[in-house]
Amino acid sequence: MTPIFRLCDEHITRSAELDPVDAVYMGISGDFGVSTDYGPEGHAARHDLIKSTLAELDTLEPTSQDDRRAADHLRERLQAQAAWFETGEQYRDLSSPFGLLSTVRDSVDLLPTGDDDQWRRVAAQLAAVPEMLASWQASLDEGLSRGLVAARRQAVEGAGQAEKYAGTHDELIASYGEGPLAGELAKAAAQAHQGYVDAARYLLEKYAPRAAERDGVGPERYAVAARQNLGADIDLVDAYEWGWGELRRIEAEMVEEAHAILPGASVDEAIAHLNATQYVVGSEAFLAWLKAKHDGAIAALHGTHFDIAQPLHTVDVTLAPGSTSGSAYYTAPSEDLTRPGRTWWPVGGRERFATWSELSTVFHEGVPGHHLQLGAVAVAGDKLSRFAKFSWVSGHGEGWALYAERLADELGWHTEPGTRMGMLADSALRAARVVIDIGVHLDLPLPDGSAWSFEKACEVLRERGRAVAHTVHPEIVRYFGWPAQAISYKLGERAWLEARAEAARKPGFDLKAWHTAALDLGPIGLGNLRAALSEL
Template identity: 35%
Template sequence: MTEITQSTPTSPSPLDEAAVRYVHDMAALIPTAATAWGIPGYDDKLQDFSPRFHEQVAARTRSMLDDVDTLEGDDITKAVMRDRLGIELELHERGENLRALNNIASPVQEIRDTLLQMPEAGRAERVAQVPQALAGYRESLELAASQGNVAARRQITKLQEQLAPLAHGDTLNGLGHEADVTKAKEAFAQLGEWLRTTLAPQAPEKDAVGRERYELFSHEFVGAKVDLDEAYEWGLSRLEEIIDQQQHCARELYGADVSVDEALKRLNGDERYTLHGVDALKNWMQTIADKAVEDLAGVHFTIPEQMRTIECCIDPAGTGGIFYTPPAEDFSRPGRMWWSVPPGETTFHTWQELTTVYHEGVPGHHLQCGVAACERDNLNLWRRIACWNSGHGEGWALYAEALMAELGYLDDPGFRMGLYDAQRLRAARVVLDIGVHLEKKNPEGGAWDFDYTRQFLRGHVAMSDANLDFELHRYLGWPGQAPSYALGQRLWQQLRADADTAGMSAPQFHEKALKQGSIPMDILRTAVLG
């Protein structure tokens, strides 16, 4: 492995010191963020998601943005803060925070997930504050509705479905004092009833958010200004390339006359690639994750000692999502990858899941977050733990999947088909997401209505109906986020090619880029290449 020269530690600038104060102020205002960041002292608190809460967060962000203009600091940090905090304020001023409601990333999921994933200490106190938090959330939704801003009816329906087990099931049992759990369940039930009787009748049927809103979301998630029409056409072209790769792989697996669909069916029935039971899934992914750390550390990547432990967990929410949570700021809590297995799903296919372990673990999110977290001498606290850009983060994780193929870890044609399947999903999301929300013509010349959208997604992915349903509604309700994976990967690959032309080895490029933290891709290019 090529030796990497470490950057010289510098004293914190006035801007760095202000950024540290900003993180701690945000932790006090947003206790769930403090828990996610691993900042102690707030696990027994829960924000109320009210209009007043959103204004308090925005006011502190405005103050921080003023500091960016007046305090001495490095140019990269200034550029990153202007971009990220500026977008946060623009979203606030447009009322996007007030109207937030979807099946994956809105206050109900934030409350549920923090209760299920947080340490036990403080959880009972946080459960007791759920009624107040949901009342504040409802107040924000009411204000947004009075301004004509209501989520699409389909998202409200999905949120009602997610509220049902919180209100009437066992999800919250044992998380707090019995009386507080009962009140929390009642609050979830009341919110569900209010959604059904009051908000849903005001909701539009249309899922599309339109070009103006979508352009802002795209910039938020990708971390670069994207030509959306070019990206749509690129997504279609990329799908053709991947399908051709799958066809070659299908023939390699099962013979010249076997189609891609037939090969996928055979893979799902192949015991070599099958796991039975959630425990078997958890044990398998832990083994794969640990081996990746062992194999890659000191050979292809510098992996800090604190980051050589990763925990593989099953998320009790059961939504069908897969995600990573970074370590605590002081590394007292390790990084964790979570599989949220839908109820009743007991069969898992390693040919599909292997690239996901690399995506969430090493060299994906776990390495990415760990390298930044260890840069205490060079990155301020905000850049280490609080600044997250999806195009950078998810783009890197997809880049990491492809990199493992490059390094020979997916030579088995079944696992290579899994990579192609994952890449095909991400390319399809570019087309679907942009097509739906910009109301473009679909590839067959018609409209991106719900039936066509579902048919299009089913035609490009090999996943269970439960997972597909979750993913489809995620794209409809969280515009711009899903395309940031493939578009971010594209930007990472372009940047690596340019770094190679500049004489930088792959290990040098990876280390220099990851040490910047999760920053917008346009700014990362400047940081890496100058």
């Protein structure tokens, strides 16, 4: 192991020791404890680790191309993380529905439960939830004292999310049965549920009255967030204008697709027809449909456009009835591959599930999207640094997943009625995200000169982004509370498509070989993506 790879390895281990919850979520092997300190001292320790790792990295010289790539990626990611700390984001780290609350809660479901020792770990982590949420509140209190506050909307939504989490571990505990740890598990779950209730009360009664009324974070904070999510510094005003143009292009294609579904129909009429005809009823039927589509995608791709490693032939498809998210999401396999990759599908109170609009999301979250991409990293062996295996660049990762949706269309997989319209609607949603996210946080005017508001953002996402009704509110809350993440999909897809087009101009271009080589590189910031892919 080279000194640079050793430093990457050491940074992951030390990071896991300082943040055991994130270690569980990321699937890092090892026993690092059960409780993360989200208070000011815990944040200071993580910031110090970043600074010391960067200082040591500056003393090391790469000895190979793999070394150079590992060093470049480590430096870029840590510099972006350091900027987050330096703008005081740790003292206003409050976002819904994805954020610290969901990380703490979902990490429990990701713990192994094969024997009583593993169940004891589950009990310990559940019992630690109140302490962890109290430490988080200490950081938020510090932010209030410094004038570094999150938006009131995020506090109110976070309170509602925490309230809904109370009781959501009961199903997991019930699955243990009547064994010797049943009482301990029940007690720990009750403690966790009380922790959520206390957090909800804090957010609603103490934090929300002192939180910021403005949803947007402004240019300085947004630039830091964009660098963290994209791995690049971009012209945000140009990206805003590009987003509007891309949205209009997709809308024109949707008109053509509507005519193919029902001759002479408008897009609204075609979608109404699909909603009335292309669906399954009941969560069990939806889960069966999802599993069949995940398995079918793996079977269709393996040996043709990708060589899929055997451990990745399984995706754990999971319904998430307690989730407050408006959209599906993915968690990667554990480092030792004992925990498979998992797709999570919020139910949103539905009994009827429109399959025409979900198929493209299967390709995004599963194969050839996140499961293939993050799975390739998990099975990469010594080719990638350990830091690369456990770091994430949203522009790279979400860009690939959106590219995967486009690839599925190119491969002719939209054979069922309306599923191509579903793909286009998803693409319109991602273009709408670009304009909403940048427009709100930078306070840029809409094309008609009007200003953004929560209601206007919901209207654009619903009418121009074609978002499904039950997802509109949580999606907009998400964009407002997680600046610059929403733009990573479309801007990342743009980067991937441009890189592929450049590669395809070379003699002897082979798409399967290019896909394999591209994924073997691991995560890369968009600022370095084209250069790295041009070397393949």
